[in-house]
Amino acid sequence: MTDRPLVISAPEPRTLDLIFRPERLAELRARYDIHEIETDALATLPDPVLGKARYVIGQPPIDEATLARMESLRCVFNVEGNLFLNMPYARLFERGIHVVTTMEVFARPVAEIGLGLALDLLRGITDSDLAFREGREAWGLDGNGSARLLSGADVGLIGFGSIGRSLLPLLQPFRPRLRIYDPWLPPSLIADAGAEPAALDAILRESDVIFVLASVTDENEGFLDKNAFARMRPGAVFVLLSRAGVVNFDALVAAVASGHIRAASDVFPEEPLDPEHPVRRTPGFLRSAHRAGALDVAFKMMGDMVMEDMDLLDRGLPPMRCKRAERETVDKMRSKPVEKS
Amino acid sequence: MTDRPLVISAPEPRTLDLIFRPERLAELRARYDIHEIETDALATLPDPVLGKARYVIGQPPIDEATLARMESLRCVFNVEGNLFLNMPYARLFERGIHVVTTMEVFARPVAEIGLGLALDLLRGITDSDLAFREGREAWGLDGNGSARLLSGADVGLIGFGSIGRSLLPLLQPFRPRLRIYDPWLPPSLIADAGAEPAALDAILRESDVIFVLASVTDENEGFLDKNAFARMRPGAVFVLLSRAGVVNFDALVAAVASGHIRAASDVFPEEPLDPEHPVRRTPGFLRSAHRAGALDVAFKMMGDMVMEDMDLLDRGLPPMRCKRAERETVDKMRSKPVEKS
Amino acid sequence: MTDRPLVISAPEPRTLDLIFRPERLAELRARYDIHEIETDALATLPDPVLGKARYVIGQPPIDEATLARMESLRCVFNVEGNLFLNMPYARLFERGIHVVTTMEVFARPVAEIGLGLALDLLRGITDSDLAFREGREAWGLDGNGSARLLSGADVGLIGFGSIGRSLLPLLQPFRPRLRIYDPWLPPSLIADAGAEPAALDAILRESDVIFVLASVTDENEGFLDKNAFARMRPGAVFVLLSRAGVVNFDALVAAVASGHIRAASDVFPEEPLDPEHPVRRTPGFLRSAHRAGALDVAFKMMGDMVMEDMDLLDRGLPPMRCKRAERETVDKMRSKPVEKS
Amino acid sequence: MTDRPLVISAPEPRTLDLIFRPERLAELRARYDIHEIETDALATLPDPVLGKARYVIGQPPIDEATLARMESLRCVFNVEGNLFLNMPYARLFERGIHVVTTMEVFARPVAEIGLGLALDLLRGITDSDLAFREGREAWGLDGNGSARLLSGADVGLIGFGSIGRSLLPLLQPFRPRLRIYDPWLPPSLIADAGAEPAALDAILRESDVIFVLASVTDENEGFLDKNAFARMRPGAVFVLLSRAGVVNFDALVAAVASGHIRAASDVFPEEPLDPEHPVRRTPGFLRSAHRAGALDVAFKMMGDMVMEDMDLLDRGLPPMRCKRAERETVDKMRSKPVEKS
CATH class of the missing domain: 3.40.50.720 (NAD(P)-binding Rossmann-like Domain)
Incomplete structure (x- = not known):
């Protein structure tokens, strides 16, 4: 491990290549330690990784016990858009961990x-x-x-x-x-x-x-x-x-x-x-066959948004670019997951 | 004849019903004496009519001699849009008679x-x-x-x-x-x-x-x-x-x-x-089959424009709503006539 | 005389230096023969000059006889703004000579x-x-x-x-x-x-x-x-x-x-x-002591406007930048002359 | 006590009359039970009042113990604008209680x-x-x-x-x-x-x-x-x-x-x-003697904003009209309190 902040990447059904332009991805890799995992593998990560993780890109399932081990977590960047009820949102909000989406792209x-x-x-x-x-x-x-x-x-x-x-x-x-x-x-x-x-x-x-x-x-x-x-x-x-x-x-x-x-x-x-x-x-x-938003140029903006908010969060500021999930409404949403980009 | 200003109407290929909403047409008829003619009949009108005509709606052919008889003419309202070379524009401009089009609708x-x-x-x-x-x-x-x-x-x-x-x-x-x-x-x-x-x-x-x-x-x-x-x-x-x-x-x-x-x-x-x-x-x-402009609602605006400029001209002011043909460019135009609205 | 079009300049109470930026003035002088005269001296110009003059900058008095000698005149650029009744506007308009002002600056x-x-x-x-x-x-x-x-x-x-x-x-x-x-x-x-x-x-x-x-x-x-x-x-x-x-x-x-x-x-x-x-x-x-418009930067735009319209007029097109005086309203105006810029 | 939600009002240095138009204040009083208190008196309120209080208008000092007694609290409406460090913000945010300001007026x-x-x-x-x-x-x-x-x-x-x-x-x-x-x-x-x-x-x-x-x-x-x-x-x-x-x-x-x-x-x-x-x-x-914002019409908008956000919060939704204090920045602010409106 390096001195760089640690990011856990599980962007499924997206990929980092879909949501980051090449130069942005290089920048991400230069500024952060990226741990790319399968979406279901979060709980299996060792304590030093979980404990140091500042950000999650994606929305892998997170159980209470795993979350407790993620002591440095500041923000979950949900790049799918729909909020699955697969993590303890109440506990995240209590701890002041942001959950944000990049749907605005x-x-x-x-x-x-x-x-x-x-x-x-x-x-x-x-x-x-x-x-x-x-x-x-x-x-x-x-x-x-x-x-x-x-x-x-x-x-x-x-x-x-x-x-x-x-x-x-x-x-x-x-x-x-x-x-x-x-x-x-x-x-x-x-x-x-x-x-x-x-x-x-x-x-x-x-x-x-x-x-x-x-x-x-x-x-x-x-x-x-x-x-x-x-x-x-x-x-x-x-x-x-x-x-x-x-x-x-x-x-x-x-x-x-x-x-x-x-x-x-x-x-x-x-x-x-x-x-x-x-x-x-x-x-x-x-x-129109669900083509309204799904332009490559839109997906590539997701990476830009993630990077801009990481920069704010790194400086102790709240994220301002991505849309924050809200305590009051996070469990009212009923959109179905995206099966493909 | 009445005391009202006289208008010669020859709007072919349009019709007054196409370019005036009913209430506007009633207003036109109330404020002006309307002489509706076939487009080729202008020269056959008697001197008192030609001499009193303040406006022409349409672009009937006008020869030099007929124009000379139209002593009160202030404006020709071309409601077709293309300017045919069927009237002595130089002479019209010399006399300060406006030739205007309603194409802006x-x-x-x-x-x-x-x-x-x-x-x-x-x-x-x-x-x-x-x-x-x-x-x-x-x-x-x-x-x-x-x-x-x-x-x-x-x-x-x-x-x-x-x-x-x-x-x-x-x-x-x-x-x-x-x-x-x-x-x-x-x-x-x-x-x-x-x-x-x-x-x-x-x-x-x-x-x-x-x-x-x-x-x-x-x-x-x-x-x-x-x-x-x-x-x-x-x-x-x-x-x-x-x-x-x-x-x-x-x-x-x-x-x-x-x-x-x-x-x-x-x-x-x-x-x-x-x-x-x-x-x-x-x-x-x-x-698109020449459908871009040809909405009924657009044609109906022609009458509004004509009435607004007649009102200005009646008060001795220049027309400001319709587009004026210009001495320098009137004979450069090469659009073909409209065959139908 | 050169082959260049001829401009008579009598911009009083302005000066060419006030209304042209230096590079614009150089351009004016390169493209046109400029005859700078006292505002009252127009009638004294020899026939070859009057006969060749395409433009007047300023509003010197022009009498009917002098105007008749100005066979090439296309436009009078009034850079004062108020229209004095010191030229035969009816005759100018009859001949299709534009009278324009630069007040829009x-x-x-x-x-x-x-x-x-x-x-x-x-x-x-x-x-x-x-x-x-x-x-x-x-x-x-x-x-x-x-x-x-x-x-x-x-x-x-x-x-x-x-x-x-x-x-x-x-x-x-x-x-x-x-x-x-x-x-x-x-x-x-x-x-x-x-x-x-x-x-x-x-x-x-x-x-x-x-x-x-x-x-x-x-x-x-x-x-x-x-x-x-x-x-x-x-x-x-x-x-x-x-x-x-x-x-x-x-x-x-x-x-x-x-x-x-x-x-x-x-x-x-x-x-x-x-x-x-x-x-x-x-x-x-x-x-405010008549300071609203009188900025140097505004006066300098006058020259730009004049040049742009001269360019159109040189190509046989009507002026589109300056405001044209209108036959119907030119003699209704009652503004007093500017005594100083 | 009624069935209506309970609001504790301590808007000093403002007053309810300053920040609510009369008809808005009547509406407030009709929809909520309003307990108007001196700014320092919060801790002295009896448990049934504190326990039922859904909103606070103003920023009275709140200590940890008092806050613990305020079990129904959803939002503190700070109508002064500057955020004093006189309440345990961390604990408020942990509990999901909003702290909002009406400065946007x-x-x-x-x-x-x-x-x-x-x-x-x-x-x-x-x-x-x-x-x-x-x-x-x-x-x-x-x-x-x-x-x-x-x-x-x-x-x-x-x-x-x-x-x-x-x-x-x-x-x-x-x-x-x-x-x-x-x-x-x-x-x-x-x-x-x-x-x-x-x-x-x-x-x-x-x-x-x-x-x-x-x-x-x-x-x-x-x-x-x-x-x-x-x-x-x-x-x-x-x-x-x-x-x-x-x-x-x-x-x-x-x-x-x-x-x-x-x-x-x-x-x-x-x-x-x-x-x-x-x-x-x-x-x-x-x-300008701190006159830029302090118009009566602006103060009166505060009440409108408060009412609109209470309406959302009453329906279990997050406040969207007032500006929310943020966990990360609330204690970075260093504005001095307003001494008078």
Whole structure:
């Protein structure tokens, strides 16, 4: 062992090569002693290693006894994003050990494609390209029967976390009437961001475009259901970017199939999806195979974030770059693990 | 005849019902005497009508002799957009009669779909939806091989008129490096707008995304040719929104077909286009059938613009809402007439 | 004479050294033949010079006969800003000769100090610094009895030309309710700029801060009078940045002296002002001695603008950088000449 | 006692009437049982009160034993802003009890006056108004010898907390080159906010305007000293808005007195300040008697923030509106208590 701080690396299902650019990885290795382990091997590490470990990259299972041996631990860098209930969070928080996630790297890519999906549905970009390929395109005004502008539209956001904060500035030049529903936030924070805090019902009933950005919790699973879609304006555009678990997916597909609304989704109840799933053939539905965030350039930012927060933590400061898990909410989250990057 | 100012209406190929909302049209009829004529009938109008006519809506042919009879004429409102050489512009300008167009109504719709087309090509929205329909989608990172972010990209605009001014604020939150080429503008105006004035060659060579917004003139016809496309970065995105005449269209299709660049276009060498035209089958090409501007809501804004400028002109002020044709450039324009709205 | 285009220079009361940076002046001299004349000497120039002159810098008197001899004239660059009725504008416009001004160089400096003056009055910056110098300052909350935030305030602009367009983006981050009155503009242009078009009365009655940016014309001289000030909210802030001629200055001073409103002004009925003028001793009045625009860096931009438009005009294009005088309004203007820079 | 949650109120040196608007205070009293106590009386409260207390408004001294009796405590709302070391923070954090401050209410008022002070110094607003009062004003260009624009200037921020986040959008329309130094933040957060992370030395050497927004800690007391001022550009503007403790105040006054820089300050080594302190007579120094944040409208927002976070905490969620004290930094802070609001 060296004098350098010790890092235990168990980033599965990611790899260090995925989340660090080469020069960043070299920097990591130069500044820290890296112990790379299988995700289940933490408890088997010898006391000197566990006792000296300042950081964990990944979210290997940690039991109470092992945690007790990790006397120098300052921070667990969860690079998967979903928080598994595989470590004693209460005890970690009691000791002041941070648990942070690097999910924010996906916010900008998701926001960009989210805007693209909304513009596609509003203007019929994909459908009219297909028609053009097949020689049945309609020209000019004749082809714009259901086309709508985003400028000045009534836009609603359901959930206002990192994706919402990335999406908001992309929407603002369209000067929409922008309403946001997020029960975990004080309304004034939403107003400060330049939007109107609103009830879910108002957003459903009074939006031309709705972006769903909410995490799944044990309280909101499937809360966007048949009844919710029925309240939406005819022809409204529904863009699902966060987790399939927040919607009743069959009800969503039915609402689109009936012609009541149009929708785009990046997430699905099972991934990969059954080749026979009806969403594959539903007109008015735009599909993206969980591609919204998963760009190589986004994964590479994870390493940058980890390094920046390690630098703060090394200096006795709190991490400011990654998102901290919170004592109150860590066990409300219900996202499923990622099976592949 | 009444005491109201007289307007000659010949808006072909538009109609008053297309370009005025009903309440606006009622207002027009209440404030002015409207003489609706066939586009070729102007010279046949009696002297009292011609002599009293303050405005023309449309661009009917006007010969020197007829113009001489129109002693009260203040403004010709060209609602088609292209300026035909069917009236003695020199004489109109000499007399201080304004010739204005309402093309700016299309700027915002075109800018919106332009951004949508660019995001589609950068992220493969249409292609991956098609793959999904057919059960051959790639999930997550595997499906994002050629995906690119707009954030931080090198973006170039060729031409900076009303579309450019509408597109610029939509691009700015992506914090691109934004270069603009427009030889009809002083560089400092481009800098004031928050972009870098640049040479065409720099934009071609150093952009990830290029938006073509330039009008066709007798000087720039086909200036984006094989050589221009060859200078572009591999994988760059080319979005053509103004007029097909500024590109060598065969060279554009070839550049896309070769895989060198990706492209979207709203305009085509002939409209409607030959059912066998190869662009219909070119992978990497996204097609829009001259639908970018032609929304009903845009046409309806024409009437608003006309009414606002009539109000200024009635008060002895110059028109400020519509775009004025300029003595120096009116006969350089080479756009083809619109055959249908 | 050379082959270079010929420029007649009579920039009084400016000088070429004031309005051109040295390298720009060298460039001007390299590209053009410059004939520097006394402002009254134009008619005395020989025919070959007059006949070849493409541009005039300055606004020397031009009579009809002299103008007739100036066969190549394309543009008069008025670098003073006020348009004297000392040339036959109707004939110039008939011939398509542009008359342009470089006043826009002052827009940004004036907007900056305008915001500074408003913040000063809202927060009592000058008054509380004076109190502090004299040891009678009030601390914290005690010193903020009449302090007001600009954020969220009701702000009105009277006149929306180049200063308004420079001021608007400086105000927008304060998220004011922003109303603009400008009878020479179509309301939708104001709305497009992100403000509300409003009647003068609404602005007077419902603003916390009013910026006066309007030019003097033969129609609006003294239109902000005793009655106008009486309609303002008690404690409102009035910032006069354009011309003293638009207000009844005695009424303004009286309204401030009475404690009804607070005011700042950069312009005065006479400049320099009588040492005994009561405005010098009016509490609640903040005075600036016509310093808002007159920065050396602003004057130097005039030369840049002139050169950019000459470049366009040399290529047969219309000038786009300087502001063009308009046939309809050129003789409505009533600003007094500048006596010194 | 009622069924309502119990709040212990000891907001000294504030009062509930200062920090709550009347209707908010009524709401507070309707939703919670409020026990108003003298700041030193906490330990004397009976067990049923202490045991039921969910929130404390204020920062009364809390000893370990008393804290142990407060079994329901979720959050201490420090409405003074400075964190006194008068409670066992380590134990509070261990138990997951939040300690939050409402200082953010001052961010916007401080940012506004900060911009006003900078514009005043750049343009000489106060000094030229004084000259005007005394009949020795210089007109136009003559009065602008040392005037500078903020547009395009090199601007540096030292410290980037809530004031910085409020100031940044006010500065951005001036398109400055904006550098920020904050050793407690990861550089990429600064870059995401649209500025350049920079070393302190670069900011000192390369800025036209510097805003000091940093808190005093045990590490940075007096770090802006004679040497720091010497490194600044001649004529640069230094605006001190946070705490006098971060500068060597005598050195600051000397640097201004020498003519090397200009400065404005809202904070002073002692408040109130000695009537004979030389800063009162230093030309080039603009003084504000700790008035930057202390507006009634700001204090009233404290109550809104407290209520919003109580609402979240009541629902088992973490507070999101007030700023949380952090385990790592709570005992580094060295601000002096406020003696009066």
